[in-house]
Amino acid sequence: MTRLAWIRLAIVLGAFAALEWLVQSGRISTHTMIPPTRMVTELWAILASGELTGDITQTLGNVAIACLLSVTVGFVVGAGIHAIPRLRRALDPFLTTYYAVPFFVFYPLLVYIFGMNNLPMIAIGFMFAVVAMIINTLNGLDKIPRVYDKVARMHQMSRASMALRIQIPAAAPNLFTGLKLSVAYAFIGVIASEFILAPGGLGYAIAFAYDNFDNETMYALMLFILVLVTAINMTLHYLEQRLLRRQGF
Protein backbone atom coordinates (compact mmCIF):
# COMPACT_ATOMS: atom_id res chain seq x y z
CA MET A 1 0.00 0.00 0.00
CA THR A 2 1.15 3.51 -0.68
CA ARG A 3 1.60 6.10 2.03
CA LEU A 4 -1.47 7.90 0.78
CA ALA A 5 -3.54 4.75 1.09
CA TRP A 6 -2.38 4.36 4.69
CA ILE A 7 -3.41 7.93 5.43
CA ARG A 8 -6.84 7.32 3.91
CA LEU A 9 -7.28 4.18 5.95
CA ALA A 10 -6.24 6.06 9.08
CA ILE A 11 -8.86 8.75 8.39
CA VAL A 12 -11.63 6.18 8.03
CA LEU A 13 -10.56 4.21 11.11
CA GLY A 14 -10.19 7.44 13.07
CA ALA A 15 -13.74 8.47 12.21
CA PHE A 16 -15.03 5.08 13.26
CA ALA A 17 -13.09 5.20 16.51
CA ALA A 18 -14.46 8.67 17.25
CA LEU A 19 -18.02 7.54 16.57
CA GLU A 20 -17.50 4.46 18.73
CA TRP A 21 -16.30 6.63 21.60
CA LEU A 22 -19.15 9.16 21.18
CA VAL A 23 -21.78 6.42 21.36
CA GLN A 24 -20.12 4.24 24.02
CA SER A 25 -19.58 7.23 26.32
CA GLY A 26 -23.26 8.17 25.99
CA ARG A 27 -22.64 11.47 24.22
CA ILE A 28 -24.84 10.18 21.41
CA SER A 29 -27.90 8.26 22.51
CA THR A 30 -28.10 4.60 21.52
CA HIS A 31 -31.65 5.31 20.37
CA THR A 32 -30.18 7.45 17.64
CA MET A 33 -27.01 5.59 16.75
CA ILE A 34 -25.37 2.32 17.55
CA PRO A 35 -21.61 1.95 17.99
CA PRO A 36 -19.76 0.95 14.82
CA THR A 37 -18.56 -2.28 16.41
CA ARG A 38 -22.19 -3.26 16.92
CA MET A 39 -22.89 -2.45 13.28
CA VAL A 40 -20.12 -4.82 12.27
CA THR A 41 -21.23 -7.69 14.51
CA GLU A 42 -24.86 -7.13 13.53
CA LEU A 43 -23.96 -7.09 9.85
CA TRP A 44 -21.97 -10.26 10.30
CA ALA A 45 -24.95 -11.92 11.93
CA ILE A 46 -27.29 -10.80 9.15
CA LEU A 47 -24.97 -12.00 6.41
CA ALA A 48 -24.35 -15.31 8.20
CA SER A 49 -28.05 -15.95 8.79
CA GLY A 50 -28.74 -15.53 5.09
CA GLU A 51 -32.03 -13.79 5.75
CA LEU A 52 -31.14 -10.86 3.49
CA THR A 53 -29.28 -12.76 0.80
CA GLY A 54 -32.30 -12.44 -1.47
CA ASP A 55 -32.47 -8.66 -1.00
CA ILE A 56 -28.75 -8.26 -1.57
CA THR A 57 -28.72 -10.30 -4.78
CA GLN A 58 -31.80 -8.47 -6.00
CA THR A 59 -30.21 -5.06 -5.49
CA LEU A 60 -26.88 -6.07 -6.96
CA GLY A 61 -28.61 -7.70 -9.90
CA ASN A 62 -30.67 -4.60 -10.61
CA VAL A 63 -27.65 -2.34 -10.29
CA ALA A 64 -25.64 -4.58 -12.59
CA ILE A 65 -28.36 -4.59 -15.25
CA ALA A 66 -28.85 -0.82 -14.98
CA CYS A 67 -25.07 -0.31 -15.28
CA LEU A 68 -24.63 -2.61 -18.21
CA LEU A 69 -27.53 -1.03 -20.05
CA SER A 70 -26.53 2.54 -19.34
CA VAL A 71 -22.89 2.01 -20.25
CA THR A 72 -23.62 0.29 -23.57
CA VAL A 73 -26.58 2.45 -24.52
CA GLY A 74 -24.76 5.58 -23.30
CA PHE A 75 -21.71 4.76 -25.37
CA VAL A 76 -23.66 3.94 -28.53
CA VAL A 77 -25.93 6.98 -28.20
CA GLY A 78 -22.96 9.21 -27.35
CA ALA A 79 -21.05 8.02 -30.41
CA GLY A 80 -24.18 8.48 -32.53
CA ILE A 81 -24.78 12.02 -31.31
CA HIS A 82 -21.12 12.81 -31.85
CA ALA A 83 -21.35 11.68 -35.45
CA ILE A 84 -24.30 13.98 -36.21
CA PRO A 85 -23.32 17.54 -35.21
CA ARG A 86 -26.77 18.94 -35.93
CA LEU A 87 -28.45 16.43 -33.65
CA ARG A 88 -25.87 17.25 -31.06
CA ARG A 89 -26.56 20.97 -31.17
CA ALA A 90 -30.25 20.19 -30.79
CA LEU A 91 -29.71 17.89 -27.82
CA ASP A 92 -27.08 19.92 -26.03
CA PRO A 93 -29.45 21.90 -23.77
CA PHE A 94 -31.23 18.71 -22.72
CA LEU A 95 -27.99 17.00 -21.84
CA THR A 96 -26.63 19.88 -19.81
CA THR A 97 -29.80 20.35 -17.77
CA TYR A 98 -30.61 16.67 -17.50
CA TYR A 99 -29.46 16.19 -13.93
CA ALA A 100 -31.61 19.07 -12.75
CA VAL A 101 -34.65 16.85 -13.30
CA PRO A 102 -35.78 14.97 -10.18
CA PHE A 103 -36.33 11.57 -11.77
CA PHE A 104 -37.90 10.03 -8.75
CA VAL A 105 -41.13 11.84 -9.46
CA PHE A 106 -41.47 9.48 -12.43
CA TYR A 107 -41.14 6.44 -10.23
CA PRO A 108 -44.86 6.02 -9.52
CA LEU A 109 -45.52 6.35 -13.23
CA LEU A 110 -42.94 3.66 -13.96
CA VAL A 111 -44.48 1.37 -11.36
CA TYR A 112 -47.81 2.00 -12.98
CA ILE A 113 -46.40 1.12 -16.42
CA PHE A 114 -44.16 -1.83 -15.55
CA GLY A 115 -45.90 -3.12 -12.43
CA MET A 116 -44.49 -3.77 -8.99
CA ASN A 117 -41.32 -5.61 -10.00
CA ASN A 118 -37.64 -4.93 -10.77
CA LEU A 119 -38.20 -3.05 -13.99
CA PRO A 120 -39.13 0.37 -12.56
CA MET A 121 -36.01 0.34 -10.38
CA ILE A 122 -33.79 -0.71 -13.26
CA ALA A 123 -35.40 2.02 -15.34
CA ILE A 124 -34.65 4.67 -12.72
CA GLY A 125 -31.08 3.41 -12.30
CA PHE A 126 -30.69 3.47 -16.07
CA MET A 127 -32.17 6.97 -16.46
CA PHE A 128 -29.87 8.18 -13.75
CA ALA A 129 -26.73 6.62 -15.17
CA VAL A 130 -27.10 6.72 -18.92
CA VAL A 131 -26.62 10.44 -19.45
CA ALA A 132 -23.37 10.46 -17.47
CA MET A 133 -22.10 7.90 -19.93
CA ILE A 134 -23.41 9.85 -22.94
CA ILE A 135 -21.80 13.08 -21.77
CA ASN A 136 -18.48 11.43 -21.02
CA THR A 137 -18.49 9.58 -24.32
CA LEU A 138 -19.03 12.91 -26.08
CA ASN A 139 -16.25 14.52 -24.06
CA GLY A 140 -13.90 11.67 -24.86
CA LEU A 141 -14.64 11.75 -28.57
CA ASP A 142 -14.28 15.54 -28.61
CA LYS A 143 -10.79 15.30 -27.20
CA ILE A 144 -9.46 13.01 -29.90
CA PRO A 145 -6.90 15.05 -31.84
CA ARG A 146 -8.05 15.58 -35.41
CA VAL A 147 -4.66 14.56 -36.70
CA TYR A 148 -5.44 10.93 -35.75
CA ASP A 149 -7.86 10.94 -38.64
CA LYS A 150 -4.99 11.56 -40.99
CA VAL A 151 -2.85 8.95 -39.28
CA ALA A 152 -5.61 6.38 -39.71
CA ARG A 153 -6.00 7.21 -43.36
CA MET A 154 -2.28 7.05 -43.90
CA HIS A 155 -2.38 3.53 -42.48
CA GLN A 156 -5.33 2.74 -44.73
CA MET A 157 -7.49 1.75 -41.78
CA SER A 158 -11.17 0.96 -42.13
CA ARG A 159 -13.78 2.86 -40.10
CA ALA A 160 -14.17 -0.07 -37.74
CA SER A 161 -10.49 -0.60 -37.23
CA MET A 162 -10.01 3.11 -36.63
CA ALA A 163 -12.75 3.12 -34.02
CA LEU A 164 -11.28 0.12 -32.26
CA ARG A 165 -7.58 0.87 -32.52
CA ILE A 166 -7.55 4.66 -32.28
CA GLN A 167 -10.78 6.31 -31.20
CA ILE A 168 -11.72 4.09 -28.28
CA PRO A 169 -8.22 4.01 -26.77
CA ALA A 170 -7.92 7.77 -27.27
CA ALA A 171 -11.25 8.35 -25.54
CA ALA A 172 -10.58 5.73 -22.85
CA PRO A 173 -9.93 8.13 -19.96
CA ASN A 174 -13.32 9.78 -20.41
CA LEU A 175 -15.07 6.51 -21.12
CA PHE A 176 -13.72 5.26 -17.83
CA THR A 177 -15.01 8.31 -16.02
CA GLY A 178 -18.40 7.63 -17.61
CA LEU A 179 -18.26 4.06 -16.40
CA LYS A 180 -17.40 5.07 -12.84
CA LEU A 181 -20.18 7.64 -12.71
CA SER A 182 -22.64 5.18 -14.22
CA VAL A 183 -21.91 2.65 -11.51
CA ALA A 184 -22.40 5.23 -8.79
CA TYR A 185 -25.58 6.65 -10.34
CA ALA A 186 -27.06 3.19 -10.93
CA PHE A 187 -26.54 2.42 -7.25
CA ILE A 188 -28.21 5.65 -6.20
CA GLY A 189 -31.11 5.16 -8.60
CA VAL A 190 -31.81 1.56 -7.64
CA ILE A 191 -31.40 1.84 -3.88
CA ALA A 192 -33.36 5.07 -3.63
CA SER A 193 -36.21 3.53 -5.64
CA GLU A 194 -36.21 0.50 -3.40
CA PHE A 195 -36.39 2.87 -0.52
CA ILE A 196 -39.55 4.46 -1.87
CA LEU A 197 -41.46 1.39 -2.91
CA ALA A 198 -40.25 -2.08 -3.83
CA PRO A 199 -40.96 -5.76 -3.37
CA GLY A 200 -37.50 -6.22 -1.82
CA GLY A 201 -33.85 -5.22 -2.00
CA LEU A 202 -31.35 -3.47 0.25
CA GLY A 203 -33.09 -0.10 0.13
CA TYR A 204 -36.36 -1.78 0.97
CA ALA A 205 -34.75 -3.66 3.87
CA ILE A 206 -33.34 -0.41 5.27
CA ALA A 207 -36.74 1.31 4.97
CA PHE A 208 -38.37 -1.67 6.62
CA ALA A 209 -35.94 -1.62 9.53
CA TYR A 210 -36.41 2.14 9.85
CA ASP A 211 -40.20 1.81 10.01
CA ASN A 212 -39.84 -0.81 12.74
CA PHE A 213 -37.33 1.08 14.89
CA ASP A 214 -34.82 -1.68 14.17
CA ASN A 215 -31.68 0.45 14.49
CA GLU A 216 -29.30 -2.52 14.50
CA THR A 217 -30.41 -3.83 11.13
CA MET A 218 -30.74 -0.37 9.64
CA TYR A 219 -27.21 0.71 10.54
CA ALA A 220 -25.73 -2.66 9.69
CA LEU A 221 -27.21 -2.45 6.18
CA MET A 222 -26.10 1.13 5.75
CA LEU A 223 -22.59 0.04 6.64
CA PHE A 224 -22.89 -2.80 4.17
CA ILE A 225 -23.83 -0.45 1.33
CA LEU A 226 -21.02 1.92 2.22
CA VAL A 227 -18.45 -0.86 2.25
CA LEU A 228 -19.80 -2.35 -0.96
CA VAL A 229 -19.84 0.87 -2.93
CA THR A 230 -16.43 1.86 -1.61
CA ALA A 231 -15.01 -1.52 -2.59
CA ILE A 232 -16.46 -1.27 -6.10
CA ASN A 233 -15.19 2.26 -6.54
CA MET A 234 -11.75 1.34 -5.31
CA THR A 235 -11.61 -1.56 -7.73
CA LEU A 236 -12.59 0.72 -10.61
CA HIS A 237 -10.09 3.29 -9.45
CA TYR A 238 -7.37 0.67 -9.32
CA LEU A 239 -8.23 -0.59 -12.81
CA GLU A 240 -8.24 2.95 -14.14
CA GLN A 241 -4.86 3.65 -12.62
CA ARG A 242 -3.40 0.51 -14.10
CA LEU A 243 -4.89 1.26 -17.47
CA LEU A 244 -4.12 4.94 -17.73
CA ARG A 245 -1.45 5.91 -15.24
CA ARG A 246 1.52 5.87 -17.51
CA GLN A 247 -0.25 7.68 -20.29
CA GLY A 248 -0.06 10.89 -18.35
CA PHE A 249 -3.78 11.27 -17.77
Next chain:
Amino acid sequence: MTGEIHAHLTRVTRVYPAVAGNPPVHALGPIDLELRRGEFFAIVGPSGCGKSTCMDVLAGLAPPSEGEVSFEGNPIRGSVPDGVGAVFQEDASFPWLTVWDNAAFGLRRQGVDAAEIRRRVEYALGFMGLRDFAQAYPAQLSGGMRQRVCIARTLVLQPRLILLDEPFGALDAQTRLLMGDELLRLWRETGATVLLITHALDEAAMLSDRVGAMSARPGRFLETLETGWPRDRDSSMLEGETFGHITGRLWQLLRSESQAAMGHHPDAAQGGTRREAG
Protein backbone atom coordinates in the same frame (compact mmCIF):
# COMPACT_ATOMS: atom_id res chain seq x y z
CA MET B 1 19.24 11.07 -58.94
CA THR B 2 17.77 10.05 -62.24
CA GLY B 3 15.55 13.04 -62.78
CA GLU B 4 12.57 10.73 -63.11
CA ILE B 5 9.37 12.31 -61.76
CA HIS B 6 8.25 10.55 -58.59
CA ALA B 7 5.19 12.57 -57.69
CA HIS B 8 3.62 15.63 -59.10
CA LEU B 9 0.97 18.26 -58.63
CA THR B 10 -0.39 19.85 -61.80
CA ARG B 11 -2.33 23.12 -61.59
CA VAL B 12 -3.52 22.14 -58.11
CA THR B 13 -5.69 24.42 -56.01
CA ARG B 14 -7.41 23.73 -52.77
CA VAL B 15 -10.34 25.72 -51.47
CA TYR B 16 -11.77 24.77 -48.09
CA PRO B 17 -15.54 24.83 -48.43
CA ALA B 18 -17.60 27.35 -46.48
CA VAL B 19 -18.53 26.15 -42.99
CA ALA B 20 -21.17 27.57 -40.68
CA GLY B 21 -21.31 31.07 -42.09
CA ASN B 22 -17.57 31.37 -42.74
CA PRO B 23 -16.68 32.03 -46.37
CA PRO B 24 -14.70 29.40 -48.30
CA VAL B 25 -10.93 29.65 -47.84
CA HIS B 26 -8.73 29.54 -50.89
CA ALA B 27 -5.69 27.97 -49.22
CA LEU B 28 -3.49 26.84 -52.03
CA GLY B 29 -2.46 27.37 -55.61
CA PRO B 30 -2.75 26.96 -58.40
CA ILE B 31 0.64 25.28 -58.06
CA ASP B 32 2.78 22.88 -60.02
CA LEU B 33 5.30 20.68 -58.30
CA GLU B 34 7.39 17.89 -59.70
CA LEU B 35 9.28 15.83 -57.17
CA ARG B 36 12.16 13.91 -58.73
CA ARG B 37 12.76 10.42 -57.48
CA GLY B 38 15.24 10.42 -54.63
CA GLU B 39 15.50 14.16 -54.20
CA PHE B 40 15.22 16.17 -51.01
CA PHE B 41 12.75 18.98 -51.54
CA ALA B 42 11.90 21.61 -48.97
CA ILE B 43 8.97 23.98 -48.92
CA VAL B 44 9.28 27.24 -47.01
CA GLY B 45 6.63 29.87 -46.71
CA PRO B 46 4.89 32.20 -44.29
CA SER B 47 2.53 30.85 -41.67
CA GLY B 48 -0.90 29.93 -43.00
CA CYS B 49 0.18 30.00 -46.65
CA GLY B 50 -1.01 26.49 -47.38
CA LYS B 51 2.06 24.30 -46.80
CA SER B 52 0.23 21.68 -44.74
CA THR B 53 -2.64 21.80 -47.21
CA CYS B 54 -0.16 21.12 -50.00
CA MET B 55 1.15 18.09 -48.13
CA ASP B 56 -2.37 16.77 -47.48
CA VAL B 57 -3.16 16.99 -51.16
CA LEU B 58 0.07 15.30 -52.16
CA ALA B 59 -0.52 12.49 -49.66
CA GLY B 60 -4.05 11.87 -50.86
CA LEU B 61 -5.49 13.02 -47.52
CA ALA B 62 -7.37 15.93 -49.05
CA PRO B 63 -8.72 16.19 -52.58
CA PRO B 64 -7.51 19.05 -54.75
CA SER B 65 -10.31 21.43 -55.68
CA GLU B 66 -8.79 21.58 -59.13
CA GLY B 67 -5.83 19.94 -60.81
CA GLU B 68 -4.17 16.57 -60.83
CA VAL B 69 -2.02 14.73 -58.32
CA SER B 70 -0.03 11.65 -59.09
CA PHE B 71 2.47 9.37 -57.44
CA GLU B 72 4.68 6.94 -59.37
CA GLY B 73 2.64 7.55 -62.45
CA ASN B 74 -0.75 6.79 -60.90
CA PRO B 75 -3.31 9.44 -60.11
CA ILE B 76 -4.09 9.88 -56.40
CA ARG B 77 -7.77 9.83 -55.59
CA GLY B 78 -9.28 9.85 -52.14
CA SER B 79 -6.79 7.59 -50.40
CA VAL B 80 -3.15 7.48 -49.42
CA PRO B 81 -1.23 5.33 -51.90
CA ASP B 82 1.13 2.58 -50.77
CA GLY B 83 4.64 3.90 -50.48
CA VAL B 84 3.71 7.32 -49.16
CA GLY B 85 4.46 8.08 -45.51
CA ALA B 86 3.55 11.32 -43.80
CA VAL B 87 4.59 12.87 -40.50
CA PHE B 88 2.22 15.59 -39.41
CA GLN B 89 2.77 18.98 -37.91
CA GLU B 90 0.78 18.18 -34.76
CA ASP B 91 1.89 15.59 -32.24
CA ALA B 92 0.20 12.44 -33.50
CA SER B 93 1.82 9.90 -31.19
CA PHE B 94 -0.58 7.59 -29.36
CA PRO B 95 -0.37 8.22 -25.61
CA TRP B 96 -1.85 4.81 -24.78
CA LEU B 97 0.96 2.90 -26.49
CA THR B 98 4.62 2.60 -25.57
CA VAL B 99 7.18 4.07 -27.92
CA TRP B 100 7.81 0.58 -29.24
CA ASP B 101 4.14 -0.14 -29.85
CA ASN B 102 3.68 3.26 -31.42
CA ALA B 103 6.43 2.47 -33.90
CA ALA B 104 5.03 -1.00 -34.60
CA PHE B 105 1.48 0.28 -35.07
CA GLY B 106 1.33 0.27 -38.86
CA LEU B 107 3.20 -3.00 -39.30
CA ARG B 108 0.93 -4.90 -36.92
CA ARG B 109 -2.02 -3.75 -38.94
CA GLN B 110 -0.43 -4.99 -42.13
CA GLY B 111 0.11 -8.42 -40.66
CA VAL B 112 3.88 -8.32 -41.04
CA ASP B 113 5.45 -11.23 -39.15
CA ALA B 114 6.80 -10.67 -35.66
CA ALA B 115 10.50 -11.08 -36.43
CA GLU B 116 10.31 -8.58 -39.27
CA ILE B 117 8.38 -6.13 -37.08
CA ARG B 118 11.04 -6.39 -34.42
CA ARG B 119 13.82 -5.88 -36.92
CA ARG B 120 12.25 -2.79 -38.49
CA VAL B 121 11.07 -1.21 -35.24
CA GLU B 122 14.43 -1.66 -33.58
CA TYR B 123 16.15 -0.17 -36.57
CA ALA B 124 13.78 2.81 -36.67
CA LEU B 125 14.00 3.47 -32.93
CA GLY B 126 17.76 3.21 -33.04
CA PHE B 127 17.83 5.58 -35.95
CA MET B 128 15.69 8.11 -34.14
CA GLY B 129 17.73 7.84 -30.94
CA LEU B 130 14.84 6.31 -29.03
CA ARG B 131 16.26 2.88 -28.26
CA ASP B 132 16.48 3.62 -24.53
CA PHE B 133 12.90 4.83 -24.48
CA ALA B 134 11.30 1.87 -26.22
CA GLN B 135 9.19 1.03 -23.17
CA ALA B 136 8.38 4.62 -22.23
CA TYR B 137 5.03 6.25 -22.94
CA PRO B 138 4.79 9.47 -24.97
CA ALA B 139 3.77 11.40 -21.84
CA GLN B 140 7.25 10.71 -20.50
CA LEU B 141 8.96 12.20 -23.55
CA SER B 142 9.68 15.73 -24.70
CA GLY B 143 7.78 17.22 -27.64
CA GLY B 144 10.71 16.70 -29.97
CA MET B 145 11.05 13.07 -28.92
CA ARG B 146 7.35 12.47 -29.53
CA GLN B 147 7.78 13.86 -33.01
CA ARG B 148 10.61 11.38 -33.50
CA VAL B 149 8.28 8.59 -32.40
CA CYS B 150 5.96 9.65 -35.20
CA ILE B 151 8.82 9.66 -37.68
CA ALA B 152 9.77 6.14 -36.55
CA ARG B 153 6.16 5.01 -36.94
CA THR B 154 6.23 6.22 -40.54
CA LEU B 155 9.76 5.00 -41.24
CA VAL B 156 8.98 1.36 -40.46
CA LEU B 157 6.51 1.34 -43.34
CA GLN B 158 9.52 1.89 -45.62
CA PRO B 159 7.86 4.64 -47.64
CA ARG B 160 9.35 5.64 -50.97
CA LEU B 161 8.02 9.16 -50.55
CA ILE B 162 8.35 10.68 -47.08
CA LEU B 163 6.40 13.84 -46.30
CA LEU B 164 7.45 15.73 -43.19
CA ASP B 165 5.46 18.70 -41.94
CA GLU B 166 7.62 20.80 -39.63
CA PRO B 167 8.84 17.75 -37.77
CA PHE B 168 11.26 19.78 -35.68
CA GLY B 169 8.97 22.66 -34.86
CA ALA B 170 9.22 21.83 -31.17
CA LEU B 171 13.00 21.74 -31.07
CA ASP B 172 15.62 24.30 -30.14
CA ALA B 173 17.90 25.57 -32.92
CA GLN B 174 20.88 23.39 -32.03
CA THR B 175 18.92 20.17 -31.79
CA ARG B 176 17.21 21.06 -35.05
CA LEU B 177 20.55 21.13 -36.79
CA LEU B 178 21.48 17.75 -35.37
CA MET B 179 18.10 16.30 -36.31
CA GLY B 180 18.69 17.77 -39.75
CA ASP B 181 21.84 15.67 -40.02
CA GLU B 182 19.82 12.63 -38.95
CA LEU B 183 17.27 13.42 -41.59
CA LEU B 184 19.96 13.57 -44.24
CA ARG B 185 21.30 10.22 -43.07
CA LEU B 186 17.80 8.78 -43.26
CA TRP B 187 17.35 10.17 -46.73
CA ARG B 188 20.64 8.70 -47.93
CA GLU B 189 20.10 5.31 -46.34
CA THR B 190 16.53 4.81 -47.50
CA GLY B 191 16.93 6.33 -50.92
CA ALA B 192 13.45 7.75 -50.49
CA THR B 193 12.17 10.99 -51.92
CA VAL B 194 11.75 13.49 -49.09
CA LEU B 195 9.47 16.50 -48.96
CA LEU B 196 10.19 18.64 -45.91
CA ILE B 197 7.96 21.51 -44.88
CA THR B 198 9.66 23.96 -42.60
CA HIS B 199 9.55 27.57 -41.61
CA ALA B 200 13.29 27.66 -40.92
CA LEU B 201 15.07 29.02 -43.95
CA ASP B 202 18.48 27.76 -42.84
CA GLU B 203 17.09 24.29 -42.36
CA ALA B 204 15.62 24.30 -45.84
CA ALA B 205 18.78 25.70 -47.36
CA MET B 206 21.06 23.23 -45.63
CA LEU B 207 19.08 20.05 -46.13
CA SER B 208 17.58 20.12 -49.57
CA ASP B 209 18.47 19.69 -53.19
CA ARG B 210 15.74 22.16 -54.06
CA VAL B 211 13.78 24.67 -52.02
CA GLY B 212 10.37 25.93 -53.06
CA ALA B 213 9.54 29.33 -51.61
CA MET B 214 5.81 29.84 -51.20
CA SER B 215 3.84 33.06 -51.31
CA ALA B 216 1.34 34.13 -48.66
CA ARG B 217 -2.05 32.43 -48.90
CA PRO B 218 -3.14 31.18 -51.34
CA GLY B 219 0.28 29.54 -51.53
CA ARG B 220 2.10 29.42 -54.86
CA PHE B 221 5.74 28.86 -55.61
CA LEU B 222 7.47 32.19 -56.05
CA GLU B 223 10.67 30.48 -57.01
CA THR B 224 12.36 27.15 -56.72
CA LEU B 225 16.06 27.27 -55.86
CA GLU B 226 18.57 24.57 -56.67
CA THR B 227 21.09 24.33 -53.86
CA GLY B 228 23.58 22.14 -55.70
CA TRP B 229 24.75 20.36 -52.54
CA PRO B 230 26.49 17.00 -52.84
CA ARG B 231 24.51 14.00 -51.62
CA ASP B 232 26.71 13.37 -48.60
CA ARG B 233 26.26 16.78 -47.05
CA ASP B 234 25.73 17.70 -43.43
CA SER B 235 25.32 20.69 -41.15
CA SER B 236 28.97 21.69 -41.49
CA MET B 237 28.00 23.43 -44.75
CA LEU B 238 26.43 26.07 -42.61
CA GLU B 239 29.84 27.75 -42.48
CA GLY B 240 30.18 28.01 -46.26
CA GLU B 241 29.47 30.99 -48.43
CA THR B 242 26.90 29.31 -50.66
CA PHE B 243 24.70 28.67 -47.69
CA GLY B 244 24.56 32.38 -46.98
CA HIS B 245 23.58 33.09 -50.57
CA ILE B 246 20.75 30.59 -50.49
CA THR B 247 19.25 31.73 -47.21
CA GLY B 248 19.69 35.32 -48.28
CA ARG B 249 17.78 34.70 -51.47
CA LEU B 250 15.03 32.83 -49.59
CA TRP B 251 14.61 35.66 -47.16
CA GLN B 252 14.49 38.14 -50.00
CA LEU B 253 11.66 36.14 -51.51
CA LEU B 254 9.74 35.60 -48.34
CA ARG B 255 10.12 38.82 -46.41
CA SER B 256 7.22 40.67 -47.92
CA GLU B 257 5.12 37.48 -48.08
CA SER B 258 5.61 36.92 -44.39
CA GLN B 259 4.65 40.50 -43.67
CA ALA B 260 1.56 40.06 -45.79
CA ALA B 261 0.68 36.88 -43.93
CA MET B 262 0.94 38.82 -40.69
CA GLY B 263 -1.23 41.61 -42.11
CA HIS B 264 1.62 44.15 -41.97
CA HIS B 265 1.99 44.88 -45.65
CA PRO B 266 0.64 48.25 -46.83
CA ASP B 267 -0.71 46.84 -50.12
CA ALA B 268 -1.76 43.51 -48.62
CA ALA B 269 -4.72 42.88 -50.88
CA GLN B 270 -6.73 39.78 -49.95
CA GLY B 271 -5.08 36.74 -51.52
CA GLY B 272 -2.82 38.89 -53.67
CA THR B 273 0.23 37.58 -55.45
CA ARG B 274 2.92 40.04 -54.54
CA ARG B 275 6.37 39.22 -55.73
CA GLU B 276 9.65 40.65 -54.61
CA ALA B 277 11.40 42.28 -57.52
CA GLY B 278 14.59 40.40 -58.33
